[in-house]
Amino acid sequence: MAMQITNSHELEAAIIEYEKKLVIQKTIVVSQWHETKESFKPKNILKNAVHQIADPESPLGMIMKAVGGLSMGFLTQKLLLGKAHSLPKKILGTALNLTTTGTIFSQAERLKAYGLAIYHNLIKKSERTA
16 A cells, blocks of 8 residues: 655655665565575485475375385395296295285384484484584
8 A cells, every 4th residue: 555645754754664674574585595595405405305204194205115115025035036937936925025015014114213213313423523
């Protein structure tokens, strides 16, 4: 809403008011700039990513849980059996894959807790040395 300025005193008051508003807006912009600059540091990006993965309710956390279980199942099958040509080995490989996947999937919260503990220890070490 525009003010009706009719004399020099009102003009001076309006100028002072706008200068105060400008200082407040500049302070807000500078503060936001520093927050944004800080959030783009690699350390903070990594922290935010870990916190998103660690949140069991986030879609990313659920996807990581599923991918971790499946990859460990396939990795275990490939390491222990390799390319199985006989039917008993194929059945054993599938059972091993399902068992490993189920175990990793059901113990994902515990594994995440271990991973986060290691992560926090590494971050604390890097902060102490820095």
